[in-house]
Amino acid sequence: MSKNYKNKPNWALTGHKKPVTRREFLNYGMIPFAASAFMPNWLQLFSPERSLAQVGAGCPAAGSNMIPFIQLNLAGGAGLMANYVPMDKDRNPLASYSIMGMGNGQVPIVREFGNVPFAGNRGDGQLISNILVGLRERASALAINKTAFIGMCVRSRDDSRENPYSMNGLAHRAGLVGSKLPHLGTEDTSTGISQMPVLYSPPAPLIVKGFRDVANSMGYTAALATGLNQAQRERLTRLVSDLNGEQSRKLASINTGSGIKTLIDCAGLKNTELIREGSDAIDPRTNAAVAALWGNLNAATANNSENLVFATMVFNTLNGLSGSCSLDMGGYDYHGNARENGTIAPDISGIGLGNETTNSRDRRVGRVIGNILQTAEILQKPLFLLVTSDGAVTSDDSATDRQSRFNSDRGSAGMAYIIMYRPTGRVATTDFQIGHYTASQAADDQTIVGNSTELATQAAFANYLKMNNRMDLYSQIVTRGLTETARINEVVKVG
Amino acid sequence: MRNLKFENKRNIKNAAIVIGLFGTLSFYGFNCAPPSFQVADDGSASLVLSSNGIVPVDDVGTSTLETKTDLPFALLTAEQVFFSMINLTDQQNFSNAIGDEYAIRSGSFSVIPDLKTVNGPMLLAITSLSGEVCNGLVAREQAIADVSQRKFFGSVNFAQAIANLNAAGYTDVVTKLSNSFLGRAPSSAELTIFNSFRTDFIAAIPAANIGQAAQTRALVLSTCSALLSSFEVFSY
Numbered sequence: 001m002s003k004n005y006k007n008k009p010n011w012a013l014t015g016h017k018k019p020v021t022r023r024e025f026l027n028y029g030m031i032p033f034a035a036s037a038f039m040p041n042w043l044q045l046f047s048p049e050r051s052l053a054q055v056g057a058g059c060p061a062a063g064s065n066m067i068p069f070i071q072l073n074l075a076g077g078a079g080l081m082a083n084y085v086p087m088d089k090d091r092n093p094l095a096s097y098s099i100m101g102m103g104n105g106q107v108p109i110v111r112e113f114g115n116v117p118f119a120g121n122r123g124d125g126q127l128i129s130n131i132l133v134g135l136r137e138r139a140s141a142l143a144i145n146k147t148a149f150i151g152m153c154v155r156s157r158d159d160s161r162e163n164p165y166s167m168n169g170l171a172h173r174a175g176l177v178g179s180k181l182p183h184l185g186t187e188d189t190s191t192g193i194s195q196m197p198v199l200y201s202p203p204a205p206l207i208v209k210g211f212r213d214v215a216n217s218m219g220y221t222a223a224l225a226t227g228l229n230q231a232q233r234e235r236l237t238r239l240v241s242d243l244n245g246e247q248s249r250k251l252a253s254i255n256t257g258s259g260i261k262t263l264i265d266c267a268g269l270k271n272t273e274l275i276r277e278g279s280d281a282i283d284p285r286t287n288a289a290v291a292a293l294w295g296n297l298n299a300a301t302a303n304n305s306e307n308l309v310f311a312t313m314v315f316n317t318l319n320g321l322s323g324s325c326s327l328d329m330g331g332y333d334y335h336g337n338a339r340e341n342g343t344i345a346p347d348i349s350g351i352g353l354g355n356e357t358t359n360s361r362d363r364r365v366g367r368v369i370g371n372i373l374q375t376a377e378i379l380q381k382p383l384f385l386l387v388t389s390d391g392a393v394t395s396d397d398s399a400t401d402r403q404s405r406f407n408s409d410r411g412s413a414g415m416a417y418i419i420m421y422r423p424t425g426r427v428a429t430t431d432f433q434i435g436h437y438t439a440s441q442a443a444d445d446q447t448i449v450g451n452s453t454e455l456a457t458q459a460a461f462a463n464y465l466k467m468n469n470r471m472d473l474y475s476q477i478v479t480r481g482l483t484e485t486a487r488i489n490e491v492v493k494v495g
Numbered sequence: 496m497r498n499l500k501f502e503n504k505r506n507i508k509n510a511a512i513v514i515g516l517f518g519t520l521s522f523y524g525f526n527c528a529p530p531s532f533q534v535a536d537d538g539s540a541s542l543v544l545s546s547n548g549i550v551p552v553d554d555v556g557t558s559t560l561e562t563k564t565d566l567p568f569a570l571l572t573a574e575q576v577f578f579s580m581i582n583l584t585d586q587q588n589f590s591n592a593i594g595d596e597y598a599i600r601s602g603s604f605s606v607i608p609d610l611k612t613v614n615g616p617m618l619l620a621i622t623s624l625s626g627e628v629c630n631g632l633v634a635r636e637q638a639i640a641d642v643s644q645r646k647f648f649g650s651v652n653f654a655q656a657i658a659n660l661n662a663a664g665y666t667d668v669v670t671k672l673s674n675s676f677l678g679r680a681p682s683s684a685e686l687t688i689f690n691s692f693r694t695d696f697i698a699a700i701p702a703a704n705i706g707q708a709a710q711t712r713a714l715v716l717s718t719c720s721a722l723l724s725s726f727e728v729f730s731y
Contacts, residue, residue, distance in 0.1 A: 224626035
């Protein structure tokens with residue numbers, strides 16, 4: 001009896017007919033058994049370390065335990081290197097910054113974020129770095145004191161949308177997902193900004209041109225929005241959830257399928273909540289402090305107001321409702337404009353393309369960075385912010401003019417900022433700079449990141465993982481490029 | 496050939512060896528063999544592989560992390576979901592409204608065929624899109640006066656109140672939609688779910704609106720949308 005039992009094939013023991021088709025082999029677990037040797041450890045992505053509310057019995061916690069990530073891209077080649085002051089290999093000032101718009105090597109330095117050098121007083125009480133001016137206008141001293149900053153010296157192609165410089169695909173691979181919304185972007189590209197992905201494209205971001213684009217994601221649009229009342233929409237959502245639950249029952253008998261079935265069931269359950277909540281859950285105007293910070297947002301604020309769009313994206317990213325956030329600001333191909341301070345709008349919006357000076361544009365992006373940091377402070381959420389551009393600028397050659405006019409593109413003087421906020425206090429760093437500048441006033445192309453935006457993005461990602469205390473993920477995700485341990489250690493500055 | 500001298504035989508043998516070696520080497524250096532000689536990776540080489548700078552599709556979803564799975568099912572990507580809906584409802588010349596809905600919703604869809612990427616916004620987006628696709632289908636059938644010529648909604652009188660669509664008529668709608676969209680009749684469990692939905696849906700209509708013919712259309716539209724956005728449609 002026992003012998004006969006042993007001789008019976010598994011498909012017979014489990015009550016199935018003899019498998020013939022590929023689908024049947026798969027369903028009966030033979031191929032899954034073979035594949036199980038390669039079963040990934042993905043389930044951990046659904047069981048974050050930190051406690052999050054559950055939407056239903058057996059449902060994994062929603063969202064991600066990764067620190068919110070925002071990339072702010074300044075399209076056109078901004079003068080980031082004329083705000084943060086790049087240092088040489090020994091972290092000393094260069095002999096001259098005469099073609100970087102800051103005069104000779106005696107640039108007055110003002111320290112911020114601990115010990116990070118920015119272009120300081122130009123002689124009339126005004127800072128040379130207008131990014132720092134704008135940032136200080138919006139971020140409180142408390143927020144700044146909890147913020148760490150790293151300048152990254154990296155060349156990039158001028159005026160190009162083809163620099164591989166977007167980190168959101170990497171962050172997604174590490175498990176950064178939103179609990180209610182997908183990744184958000186402002187440009188209709190695969191990354192949501194005017195930069196190419198590095199190693200992996202992220203899932204298509206939701207392109208946000210107005211508040212309603214995000215609000216629509218929390219409910220139905222078109223025929224279902226106009227043809228059904230709210231109660232009927234809720235019942236439809238439950239119907240879809242029930243149907244999916246019934247149809248995906250077949251997954252439950254498969255090794256990893258039960259996890260997927262739970263995922264689908266819980267997404268359906270969550271949607272019934274979303275439909276009921278409506279867009280209030282994602283509206284930054286529901287938080288008075290956030291609404292005030294971003295230009296006194298109110299019900300009358302235009303749907304496509306840059307303040308409202310950015311506030312919505314940042315608010316939801318920091319709250320973990322969306323995945324990564326990719327903000328693009330245009331107008332940074334600004335060489336040839338006057339450098340000095342001009343008129344600046346009271347908020348982050350522009351004041352007309354013809355009226356803005358280089359400094360006012362820098363001040364505006366400083367305000368955006370400041371607003372992002374202050375929003376994190378208000379919400380008490382950690383943040384990893386990457387500021388990038390495509391190329392940079394060069395100035396009229398002057399040893400004495402600390403604000404000499406930018407007259408052309410110069411991608412060899414490229415720069416990126418890594419900015420990290422932690423509500424419990426500033427993240428410890430071992431250095432304020434990755435790579436360095438040379439005496440020729442350019443990013444040294446012999447450093448690990450100096451000549452490659454791809455490697456620079458990977459370096460930023462390594463610091464992101466370090467901040468998350470998840471360096472164990474790095475080698476699984478970054479399989480090309482910056483892969484050697486010694487080189488990784490050289491660019492990781494998070495202590 | 497049979498009377499070749501020993502020397503000639505040896506020459507032929509040597510020639511064959513040389514030709515064989517050349518053949519092997521040529522395979523070794525080209526596509527048929529993996530590269531054997533690589534320079535050390537100094538990290539400075541470009542990682543952008545395609546000529547247009549776009550990360551190749553193969554790189555999306557072939558990471559060493561969390562992509563290998565034993566599941567015999569996969570997720571349709573945005574375009575696949577869209578064209579699946581279009582084909583199932585026979586609307587190849589789809590309206591601008593359908594195209595617009597796809598445009599504003601496709602950002603919530605997955606770009607990789609991995610069921611692990613299913614999330615709430617994606618399911619909502621799929622249902623919202625199916626709603627507009629079904630709206631086109633319902634409009635087309637509603638315009639056919641001879642109900643016997645309708646493919647799905649022969650049992651529905653769109654000019655009458657929802658009470659006129661009885662349980663048998665509703666089951667007929669569900670069965671025809673299921674046969675077409677899923678390639679099978681609805682299971683008894685699914686029929687129970689739909690009948691329960693019908694009851695709830697009618698209960699959610701304010702008393703003042705219960706006699707409106709538009710509610711009949713709303714019920715049919717919802718039923719079609721739910722089936723067209725169900726698991727078996729967006730997976731394979």
